[in-house]
Amino acid sequence: MRHFIDASEHDRSTLEAILTHAIAHRGQRSNALAGRSVALIFFDSSLRTRASFAVGIAQLGGASVTLEVGRGAWNLEYLDGAVMDGDKPEHIADAARVLSRYFDILAVRCFPALKQAAEDHADPVIEAFRRRATVPVINLESALYHPCQAMADMMTIRERFGRTDGLRVALAWTPHVKALPTAVPNSFALAAAQLGCRLTIVAPPEFPLPDSVMARLPGVEVVHDQAALADQDVVYAKSWTSLESYGAPPPAHYRSWMLTPEKLGRARFLHCLPLRRNVEVADAVLESAQNDCYDEAENRLHVQKTILLHCLNLI
Amino acid sequence: MRHFIDASEHDRSTLEAILTHAIAHRGQRSNALAGRSVALIFFDSSLRTRASFAVGIAQLGGASVTLEVGRGAWNLEYLDGAVMDGDKPEHIADAARVLSRYFDILAVRCFPALKQAAEDHADPVIEAFRRRATVPVINLESALYHPCQAMADMMTIRERFGRTDGLRVALAWTPHVKALPTAVPNSFALAAAQLGCRLTIVAPPEFPLPDSVMARLPGVEVVHDQAALADQDVVYAKSWTSLESYGAPPPAHYRSWMLTPEKLGRARFLHCLPLRRNVEVADAVLESAQNDCYDEAENRLHVQKTILLHCLNLI
Amino acid sequence: MRHFIDASEHDRSTLEAILTHAIAHRGQRSNALAGRSVALIFFDSSLRTRASFAVGIAQLGGASVTLEVGRGAWNLEYLDGAVMDGDKPEHIADAARVLSRYFDILAVRCFPALKQAAEDHADPVIEAFRRRATVPVINLESALYHPCQAMADMMTIRERFGRTDGLRVALAWTPHVKALPTAVPNSFALAAAQLGCRLTIVAPPEFPLPDSVMARLPGVEVVHDQAALADQDVVYAKSWTSLESYGAPPPAHYRSWMLTPEKLGRARFLHCLPLRRNVEVADAVLESAQNDCYDEAENRLHVQKTILLHCLNLI
Numbered sequence: 020m021r022h023f024i025d026a027s028e029h030d031r032s033t034l035e036a037i038l039t040h041a042i043a044h045r046g047q048r049s050n051a052l053a054g055r056s057v058a059l060i061f062f063d064s065s066l067r068t069r070a071s072f073a074v075g076i077a078q079l080g081g082a083s084v085t086l087e088v089g090r091g092a093w094n095l096e097y098l099d100g101a102v103m104d105g106d107k108p109e110h111i112a113d114a115a116r117v118l119s120r121y122f123d124i125l126a127v128r129c130f131p132a133l134k135q136a137a138e139d140h141a142d143p144v145i146e147a148f149r150r151r152a153t154v155p156v157i158n159l160e161s162a163l164y165h166p167c168q169a170m171a172d173m174m175t176i177r178e179r180f181g182r183t184d185g186l187r188v189a190l191a192w193t194p195h196v197k198a199l200p201t202a203v204p205n206s207f208a209l210a211a212a213q214l215g216c217r218l219t220i221v222a223p224p225e226f227p228l229p230d231s232v233m234a235r236l237p238g239v240e241v242v243h244d245q246a247a248l249a250d251q252d253v254v255y256a257k258s259w260t261s262l263e264s265y266g267a268p269p270p271a272h273y274r275s276w277m278l279t280p281e282k283l284g285r286a287r288f289l290h291c292l293p294l295r296r297n298v299e300v301a302d303a304v305l306e307s308a309q310n311d312c313y314d315e316a317e318n319r320l321h322v323q324k325t326i327l328l329h330c331l332n333l334i
Numbered sequence: 335m336r337h338f339i340d341a342s343e344h345d346r347s348t349l350e351a352i353l354t355h356a357i358a359h360r361g362q363r364s365n366a367l368a369g370r371s372v373a374l375i376f377f378d379s380s381l382r383t384r385a386s387f388a389v390g391i392a393q394l395g396g397a398s399v400t401l402e403v404g405r406g407a408w409n410l411e412y413l414d415g416a417v418m419d420g421d422k423p424e425h426i427a428d429a430a431r432v433l434s435r436y437f438d439i440l441a442v443r444c445f446p447a448l449k450q451a452a453e454d455h456a457d458p459v460i461e462a463f464r465r466r467a468t469v470p471v472i473n474l475e476s477a478l479y480h481p482c483q484a485m486a487d488m489m490t491i492r493e494r495f496g497r498t499d500g501l502r503v504a505l506a507w508t509p510h511v512k513a514l515p516t517a518v519p520n521s522f523a524l525a526a527a528q529l530g531c532r533l534t535i536v537a538p539p540e541f542p543l544p545d546s547v548m549a550r551l552p553g554v555e556v557v558h559d560q561a562a563l564a565d566q567d568v569v570y571a572k573s574w575t576s577l578e579s580y581g582a583p584p585p586a587h588y589r590s591w592m593l594t595p596e597k598l599g600r601a602r603f604l605h606c607l608p609l610r611r612n613v614e615v616a617d618a619v620l621e622s623a624q625n626d627c628y629d630e631a632e633n634r635l636h637v638q639k640t641i642l643l644h645c646l647n648l649i
Numbered sequence: 650m651r652h653f654i655d656a657s658e659h660d661r662s663t664l665e666a667i668l669t670h671a672i673a674h675r676g677q678r679s680n681a682l683a684g685r686s687v688a689l690i691f692f693d694s695s696l697r698t699r700a701s702f703a704v705g706i707a708q709l710g711g712a713s714v715t716l717e718v719g720r721g722a723w724n725l726e727y728l729d730g731a732v733m734d735g736d737k738p739e740h741i742a743d744a745a746r747v748l749s750r751y752f753d754i755l756a757v758r759c760f761p762a763l764k765q766a767a768e769d770h771a772d773p774v775i776e777a778f779r780r781r782a783t784v785p786v787i788n789l790e791s792a793l794y795h796p797c798q799a800m801a802d803m804m805t806i807r808e809r810f811g812r813t814d815g816l817r818v819a820l821a822w823t824p825h826v827k828a829l830p831t832a833v834p835n836s837f838a839l840a841a842a843q844l845g846c847r848l849t850i851v852a853p854p855e856f857p858l859p860d861s862v863m864a865r866l867p868g869v870e871v872v873h874d875q876a877a878l879a880d881q882d883v884v885y886a887k888s889w890t891s892l893e894s895y896g897a898p899p900p901a902h903y904r905s906w907m908l909t910p911e912k913l914g915r916a917r918f919l920h921c922l923p924l925r926r927n928v929e930v931a932d933a934v935l936e937s938a939q940n941d942c943y944d945e946a947e948n949r950l951h952v953q954k955t956i957l958l959h960c961l962n963l964i
Contacts, residue, residue: 028729038875066716066723069714069716070716074751082392083387090379090405093381095607100612105511112611113611121386292739292747293733293744294740294743296732307491317751368678371704390802397704399700408923415932416926418927419826423920423923427926429923432946435946436701436950537671546959
């Protein structure tokens with residue numbers, strides 16, 4: 020089964036082939052998915068993911084159905100053996116098997132609860148789908164990974180620079196009013212390292228990425244000073260939760276970590292969006308000619324079409 | 335007008351023809367609905383119904399539009415003559431006529447309020463659509479009936495046994511943490527009886543089906559002891575509300591009515607889903623080889639495609 | 650860029666051409682939008698707009714994606730320069746640019762907050778989309794305008810009377826339990842005047858339309874007595890907010906302004922819907938042969954298909 024749950028489960032040549040295909044076929048319409056249907060299952064909100072998948076599937080001649088768990092659809096239990104007398108009327112063990120009868124692919128967004136790091140680091144919802152689904156599962160951002168975003172990120176870098184190998188890339192923590200998941204930085208860091216970038220993580224000391232991710236990033240430098248953003252090729256800005264104060268908003272004194280044009284230097288700017296202007300990143304960065312984040316968002320559409328075809332063995 | 339609101343309004347030969355067509359055409363793609371649109375109107379949550387109708391309509395080349403009453407769309411009044419100064423800004427008398435101008439079929443889900451049995455037993459919302467719509471109405475589960483589910487149920491039984499006539503079938507009440515509607519058991523019981531099954535209803539005394547339904551089930555045995563589940567061909571598990579304590583959760587002492595492998599005996603297991611594991615039904619039943627409920631869920635897709643064609647006089 | 654934000658921004662010949670095309674092509678299916686996608690972005694609820702656009706786009710062979718801001722999708726900031734540390738995690742400046750990469754048209758519904766007239770009269774959300782989008786924007790009802798409704802209104806009048814010039818048309822204020830926006834009456838009044846109707850606005854003194862709209866309605870009579878409804882060709886019923894008590898429900902003593910058959914006289918009846926029966930308009934008006942509001946609602950579908958083609962330079 021060709022799931023796409025964590026891009027780093029695939030070898031570099033597979034990821035490179037997906038990028039190459041996405042770049043070669045950008046904007047193409049086809050009937051590759053004619054007669055097929057994809058479930059877009061959202062436990063959480065989405066703008067880009069929902070829009071870009073729905074459009075991409077339509078451009079391939081397929082049908083998508085958006086299901087909102089806990090709103091339009093039932094809330095779902097994921098613990099095996101649960102006595103289900105709480106607020107969740109259906110189990111993923113049943114829902115995933117049923118939906119596999121209707122759809123050719125199950126694409127799932129399931130943010131972490133941000134209450135218990137250990138629970139989130141087990142990525143329980145997407146893993147429950149992996150165990151029970153009988154069709155490919157695409158991760159639309161789980162507690163730990165956002166592989167479609169990471170592929171769009173790397174596609175954007177490759178198109179901008181013609182390569183990924185050897186580029187100086189900084190993953191730059193930004194302030195925020197809320198604690199955010201680590202899925203985006205995890206997947207970006209893993210993909211950048213896997214595709215040969217020289218990655219530096221720039222974040223305050225209380226904001227490490229999960230151990231299970233760092234263990235797969237040997238040789239990646241972690242520094243606690245934004246001066247390290249100078250002289251990078253790419254600065255990837257993103258906020259994420261503290262590990263010590265897991266799930267708590269970052270302390271207000273970190274508002275000084277907002278990314279500004281001065282800190283950005285000569286680097287290209289990337290961000291997965293949504294973005295809180297003038298908290299995470301100054302307006303002037305967004306409105307500058309160094310901002311590639313709209314290309315990056317557009318590339319979600321292109322690379323996801325290739326990922327869909329990959330999961331169905333159609334390329 | 336070919337509505338599909340209560341399967342028992344149709345004669346046995348019509349129901350048999352729908353099953354025969356659904357079995358013969360399972361999985362087929364066509365353009366039978368090209369240029370046509372179906373409204374999927376939800377007053378309440380759904381997973382299987384929404385997914386299976388959307389996929390089925392796409393497989394027939396049609397377009398579906400999901401409207402969520404009271405969330406994305408306006409809440410709807412159904413009482414004739416109402417002075418509408420409350421929380422419902424639109425009347426079904428208007429909405430049904432307008433939607434009939436846009437769509438070829440109106441498919442409606444409208445659960446009962448579970449407050450007044452007399453009101454629910456009049457099935458007021460789906461009947462308001464029947465009165466006002468100028469295109470066929472398909473019932474996606476109303477206060478009283480769930481005909482698409484019942485057709486999928488009977489299709490599953492017919493595929494499993496090669497027939498429905500003479501099979502020993504038990505409708506088995508299960509415990510739950512909430513009061514649930516009677517639509518599924520009503521429609522299942524009526525369809526099973528109409529298609530020749532030897533039906534037994536197994537439920538505690540406070541949990542009868544509505545009089546108006548029982549009046550159409552002459553000769554059906556009602557027993558209050560789960561020992562009657564032994565030696566059945568099919569056990570159809572489902573919780574529903576008490577009539578005496580209408581809308582109240584079942585008393586906790588009924589948790590002993592959970593369906594277990596021992597009670598199931600040699601029977602095939604059916605359930606409409608969603609299902610609260612280890613409250614209604616033990617995990618071991620779900621994970622056993624006697625569980626046909628995923629086939630049953632899949633058959634929603636197949637039989638509903640036939641029902642759509644039937645309502646439009648396309649078969 | 651061919652936006653469709655305020656119909657009165659277009660000259661009369663353009664509006665007439667749209668009506669002529671819509672009447673000539675009503676009900677036609679085509680592949681004019683094959684391979685194209687339209688975003689239906691809702692900050693607020695909708696029944697007719699959502700349904701009629703989704704169906705119309707499907708009839709033209711295109712794909713539509715519904716995005717619900719603040720529910721399924723992120724809530725959006727519209728103020729330039731905002732320090733985004735509140736409840737809105739994304740800025741329209743970013744969302745509109747990103748969505749322009751995915752979609753061929755952005756169609757947006759954004760009701761007014763009805764708290765500050767000055768803010769609403771600047772129509773800030775739709776104008777933020779106009780500034781930032783790089784594809785055409787269609788207004789699905791903003792704080793100030795509902796141009797698709799106005800075009801359906803004028804199409805209905807033209808089909809009923811064979812012309813619009815010289816018809817006696819009254820815009821008739823109705824009572825309501827809530828304060829409602831002025832978008833519908835603004836756009837109807839502007840379109841009726843532009844297309845040559847002899848327009849009279851009939852409303853209590855505290856319920857003027859915005860100055861910026863009235864300034865574009867020279868010669869339109871405003872009267873405060875429903876006797877003026879007698880001897881009209883068309884009565885367009887609608888409630889809207891007081892300007893003095895902006896956003897407050899109309900005083901109860903205005904319930905006497907409900908439209909009745911006696912007040913309607915010989916005129917045809919129009920209303921954009923949704924409508925509170927027996928508060929705004931008596932049941933007897935709705936159930937009379939003078940009621941054209943279902944044709945009017947149907948014409949949303951027809952005229953919007955033409956507007957889509959117009960915005961894409963396809964007609």
